[in-house]
Amino acid sequence: MKISARRDLKFIDLPAIRVATGAVRLPGSKSISNRILLLAALADGPTEICDLLASDDTERMLDALETLGVPIVQVSKDHYRVQGVGGQSPLSFPVGEANLFLGNAGTVFRPLTAVLALVQGHYRLSGVPRMHERPIADLVDALRQLGADITYLGKEGFPPLQIKPAPIRAKEITVKGDVSSQFLTSLLMVLPLFPPAAAEAMAITVTGELISRPYIELTLALMARFGVQVEREEWRRFRLRADQCYRSPGKVFVEGDASSASYFLAAGAIGTGPVRVEGIGRNSLQGDIRFAEALKEMGAHIRSGDNWMEASAPESGILRAINLDCNHIPDAAMTLAVAALFADGATTLRNIASWRVKETDRLAAMANELRKFGAAVEEGADFLRITPPAGGLAANAVIDTYDDHRMAMCFSLASFGAPVRINEPDCVTKTFPDYFEKFSTLVRT
Numbered sequence: 355m356k357i358s359a360r361r362d363l364k365f366i367d368l369p370a371i372r373v374a375t376g377a378v379r380l381p382g383s384k385s386i387s388n389r390i391l392l393l394a395a396l397a398d399g400p401t402e403i404c405d406l407l408a409s410d411d412t413e414r415m416l417d418a419l420e421t422l423g424v425p426i427v428q429v430s431k432d433h434y435r436v437q438g439v440g441g442q443s444p445l446s447f448p449v450g451e452a453n454l455f456l457g458n459a460g461t462v463f464r465p466l467t468a469v470l471a472l473v474q475g476h477y478r479l480s481g482v483p484r485m486h487e488r489p490i491a492d493l494v495d496a497l498r499q500l501g502a503d504i505t506y507l508g509k510e511g512f513p514p515l516q517i518k519p520a521p522i523r524a525k526e527i528t529v530k531g532d533v534s535s536q537f538l539t540s541l542l543m544v545l546p547l548f549p550p551a552a553a554e555a556m557a558i559t560v561t562g563e564l565i566s567r568p569y570i571e572l573t574l575a576l577m578a579r580f581g582v583q584v585e586r587e588e589w590r591r592f593r594l595r596a597d598q599c600y601r602s603p604g605k606v607f608v609e610g611d612a613s614s615a616s617y618f619l620a621a622g623a624i625g626t627g628p629v630r631v632e633g634i635g636r637n638s639l640q641g642d643i644r645f646a647e648a649l650k651e652m653g654a655h656i657r658s659g660d661n662w663m664e665a666s667a668p669e670s671g672i673l674r675a676i677n678l679d680c681n682h683i684p685d686a687a688m689t690l691a692v693a694a695l696f697a698d699g700a701t702t703l704r705n706i707a708s709w710r711v712k713e714t715d716r717l718a719a720m721a722n723e724l725r726k727f728g729a730a731v732e733e734g735a736d737f738l739r740i741t742p743p744a745g746g747l748a749a750n751a752v753i754d755t756y757d758d759h760r761m762a763m764c765f766s767l768a769s770f771g772a773p774v775r776i777n778e779p780d781c782v783t784k785t786f787p788d789y790f791e792k793f794s795t796l797v798r799t
């Protein structure tokens with residue numbers, strides 16, 4: 355049965371929800387979709403991509419690649435054919451001069467900066483105002499070590515950027531790992547663009563702690579699908595085996611999005627369940643699959659198969675409070691922060707300083723909005739401690755979403771405790787345009 359949620363462009367009102375059961379097919383993974391689109395463009399020959407995510411972040415990558423002259427055909431709704439422009443040395447795009455608007459998509463802005471810094475063209479890269487507040491200096495510093503000509507057009511260390519042709523020298527470089535793993539991902543993805551002899555001289559050393567490591571594993575796994583093996587020494591040093599270039603795997607399928615799965619699995623864990631997500635399974639490439647382990651620690655029942663996962667609530671109906679290092683699941687950890695409202699004590703989510711430089715300052719935003727339900731929230735430099743309100747969640751809270759898709763999606767779960775209004779719900783278009791429609795098919799008042 356569908357819930358009757360009132361919705362217009364400005365807000366969505368969710369009634370108090372008691373139960374969540376059923377199954378949803380997940381949208382494609384954002385992280386996999388954008389990596390595969392770029393790898394396909396850099397490969398030699400055509401790649402068929404099935405189950406690609408349709409959302410703002412993937413549209414930004416598709417638009418950028420088309421602007422650069424990469425031939426892309428949409429075969430059907432989520433099925434694309436990309437004609438790679440690789441196989442020439444040095445690599446260049448058919449369009450050597452372009453202005454690219456990349457929205458707020460980190461998985462587009464950072465990797466394209468690295469690729470375009472090497473291809474000897476004139477490019478300007480910009481995004482929404484928030485993208486111009488998200489740091490990129492660590493990546494630019496690493497590319498400058500190779501000789502790249504990159505200028506900050508606004509504030510030093512932040513987009514927008516201008517890239518000009520420059521002599522590039524392959525050499526050993528360093529990159530900081532403690533602000534975003536996307537910088538290392540971007541450098542890894544361009545390793546095969548160097549001519550074979552030069553690639554031998556290339557190595558990337560990470561300085562400082564490397565955060566969000568599963569996303570590096572995802573990058574390496576997808577590069578391997580496109581025929582490129584990277585050798586790594588622990589999480590410190592990465593280099594290419596000689597003489598490798600990207601080769602189209604022919605046809606690739608995009609898994610369902612594990613971060614998007616977290617909202618539905620949490621719904622099952624809070625609201626009776628079982629709730630099943632289809633499109634990811636126990637062998638997923640994505641690190642956010644480990645969100646299910648956190649839910650299990652909170653007492654939820656989890657089952658999984660090759661292409662599905664399912665969550666249901668503990669017999670007691672109440673989740674256990676946890677104390678968890680969430681560095682490996684930075685996106686899905688936001689879902690845990692809202693699930694914490696339904697726990698039997700104070701939940702602590704640690705090692706999430708990167709939240710401050712994402713779609714919004716997520717530590718501050720999350721603390722503000724959780725307090726609207728009467729929760730006691732301690733906001734540390736890199737942690738949150740959430741104590742649920744003793745007498746149940748305050749009714750009719752009005753939640754601001756800060757143009758952050760995950761704020762909108764994870765606060766839908768608060769409706770299991772009380773009616774809630776979510777402002778500006780359309781920010782979900784970044785990764786999951788029909789989130790609220792899918793959510794409403796699972797829940798009952």
Ligand SMILES: O=C(O)C1=C[C@@H](OP(=O)(O)O)[C@@H](O)[C@H](O)C1
Pocket residue numbers: 384385460461533534535536539565566569684685708
């Ligand atoms: O590489 C990726 O696909 C991503 C890496 C993570 O960012 P950080 O490495 O900045 O934590 C994650 O939050 C983001 O949504 C996607």
Ligand SMILES: C=C(OP(=O)(O)O)C(=O)O
Pocket residue numbers: 458459460461685712713760785
């Ligand atoms: C941090 C996120 O996005 P981005 O890829 O823009 O970094 C996210 O989706 O939660």
